[in-house]
Amino acid sequence: xxYHYSSLVGLDFSGIQHKYPETVLIFPTAGQTCHxxxxxCFRWPQFVGMEGIKFATRESGIFQDYxxxxxxxxxxxxxxxxxxxxxxxxxxxxxxxxxxxxxxxIQTIRIGxxxxxxxxxxxxxxxDADDILRLFERVTLAGKHxxxxxxxxxxxxxxxxxxxxxxxxxRSTGAQIRTQAPLMHRINHSKEVWIRMWRExxxxxxxxxxxxxERDTGAxxxxxxxxxxxxxxxxxxxxxxxxxxxxxxxxxxxxLPGKVLVDGVAEIFGEKVFVLSFLxxxxxxxxxxxxxxxxxDKASWLTEHTPALGEQEFFYEKQLxxxxxxxx
Ligand code: SF4
Numbered sequence: 001x002x003y004h005y006s007s008l009v010g011l012d013f014s015g016i017q018h019k020y021p022e023t024v025l026i027f028p029t030a031g032q033t034c035h036x037x038x039x040x041c042f043r044w045p046q047f048v049g050m051e052g053i054k055f056a057t058r059e060s061g062i063f064q065d066y067x068x069x070x071x072x073x074x075x076x077x078x079x080x081x082x083x084x085x086x087x088x089x090x091x092x093x094x095x096x097x098x099x100x101x102x103x104x105x106i107q108t109i110r111i112g113x114x115x116x117x118x119x120x121x122x123x124x125x126x127x128d129a130d131d132i133l134r135l136f137e138r139v140t141l142a143g144k145h146x147x148x149x150x151x152x153x154x155x156x157x158x159x160x161x162x163x164x165x166x167x168x169x170x171r172s173t174g175a176q177i178r179t180q181a182p183l184m185h186r187i188n189h190s191k192e193v194w195i196r197m198w199r200e201x202x203x204x205x206x207x208x209x210x211x212x213x214e215r216d217t218g219a220x221x222x223x224x225x226x227x228x229x230x231x232x233x234x235x236x237x238x239x240x241x242x243x244x245x246x247x248x249x250x251x252x253x254x255x256l257p258g259k260v261l262v263d264g265v266a267e268i269f270g271e272k273v274f275v276l277s278f279l280x281x282x283x284x285x286x287x288x289x290x291x292x293x294x295x296x297d298k299a300s301w302l303t304e305h306t307p308a309l310g311e312q313e314f315f316y317e318k319q320l321x322x323x324x325x326x327x328x
Contacts, residue, residue, distance in 0.1 A: 016066055020280050023075040026063050030090050031083035035119040040184060042217040043081060060093045071105045079112040084122055088131035095135060099142040108145040116150040117157035120166035133173050140174030153181045154188050155197040158204065167204050180210035183230050183251065184223040194237040198245040208248035216301045224300040227274065231262050249279065255302040257282050257320045268292065273308040282323050286316050
């Protein structure tokens with residue numbers, strides 16, 4: 001079976017992106033803003049309302065109709081901006097229907113958010129903090145897995161009492177917190193920061209999940225870290241951690257063909273190469289197939305890599321072009 005889901009966003013299903021066969025992203029209109037305004041944010045066009053690139057869900061009914069028809073979908077990611085800028089009663093319009101009949105195939109609901117770090121009051125003292133927690137509870141009591149994808153860039157963001165209380169309250173609902181962050185020059189580009197951050201996350205009951213490479217958008221030049229440096233930081237950090245923190249993946253590039261892991265550096269037939277693989281691909285069949293890029297100590301994104309070992313192109317490129325053509 002070939003999957004070439006276009007970004008349905010902006011076409012028939014505004015605010016919905018069927019990114020991978022089993023995973024659908026939804027961008028609720030009211031969640032297209034954020035508590036934080038990070039200078040490295042790649043979602044800024046959504047915040048300023050630029051036509052053509054702003055993702056919006058005009059009504060949750062469209063979303064439900066789409067999911068009802070797509071039984072292959074098991075995972076829904078509600079994202080933004082930050083969907084937890086939404087009032088609990090608004091967010092529940094998107095979530096509650098998924099707990100009822102017709103949506104038995106939806107097993108996991110993820111919510112991407114920075115609020116755990118930047119506005120932990122959302123879960124503790126905001127006027128509808130308890131309502132949001134009750135909503136989380138209804139999801140877990142319905143037998144679904146609720147994952148709060150918490151964006152923490154630095155261990156300092158977990159130091160305060162309120163941040164730790166937010167984690168405690170979220171976890172008391174049965175939801176799990178998985179953590180993710182981009183690796184950024186000048187912010188967290190040292191192994192010490194990641195060791196301390198991941199250790200602290202495990203202590204607080206969170207699951208370290210993603211170390212992202214800085215995307216090829218916005219202020220990349222200021223924040224970018226070469227891939228070799230990212231891999232060194234990751235490799236040196238992970239060896240200092242217990243097995244419980246080794247849930248985190250190798251540095252990831254969330255790029256056009258899919259999520260590409262930097263698995264390491266190797267020497268093959270005398271050539272020094274980067275070993276890469278897909279965690280998720282536009283074509284599911286690309287997953288976990290190692291491929292090799294020429295060693296380049298300045299490259300900081302997939303598009304800056306060239307194939308190694310005499311290859312003219314990476315194994316996925318021809319198929320990717322076909323997929324992209326069907327989308328235009
Ligand atoms: S927290 Fe995430 S969505 Fe919000 S401004 Fe920062 S990078 Fe963008």
